[in-house]
Amino acid sequence: MIKKMIVIGSVLLIGACTSGVKVFSDPSIPIEVKVGDRFTIELDSNATTGYSWVFDQPVDETILRLVSTDYITAKSGLTGAGGSQVWLFQAIQPGTAVISLNYERSWEAELPIQTAGFIVYIK
Numbered sequence: 001m002i003k004k005m006i007v008i009g010s011v012l013l014i015g016a017c018t019s020g021v022k023v024f025s026d027p028s029i030p031i032e033v034k035v036g037d038r039f040t041i042e043l044d045s046n047a048t049t050g051y052s053w054v055f056d057q058p059v060d061e062t063i064l065r066l067v068s069t070d071y072i073t074a075k076s077g078l079t080g081a082g083g084s085q086v087w088l089f090q091a092i093q094p095g096t097a098v099i100s101l102n103y104e105r106s107w108e109a110e111l112p113i114q115t116a117g118f119i120v121y122i123k
Contacts, residue, residue: 022037024042025043031118031119031120033122034091034122035094037090038089041086043085044083045071045082045083046082048081051104052085052105053101053116054106055099060097063092064092064097064120072085096120096122099120101116101117
């Protein structure tokens with residue numbers, strides 16, 4: 001019961017923090033925001049496999065700031081079930097930024113099994 005209450009509280013807190021914030025999960029769609037706007041990128045992930053999304057290159061912090069990142073477990077609560085990784089960004093000044101992510105295991109030297117590249121246009 002306590003575990004369920006913690007999960008529900010976490011979901012409500014995340015929802016309150018990101019309400020009104022646009023969520024993007026398709027790298028083929030350009031992200032268009034204004035200076036000061038906040039937006040999130042959310043990608044399917046499964047931490048139980050050892051894989052996670054990592055930045056392929058640093059984000060240009062002169063125009064785009066990473067505010068927070070989080071892993072959200074699946075609502076099913078089943079062991080081994082996937083979830084999603086979420087990054088909250090804020091647009092700092094006009095320009096174009098690229099957010100390049102790799103889905104990989106940190107200890108393996110092999111190529112990532114998946115990549116995602118988001119283009120962000122800040123007006």
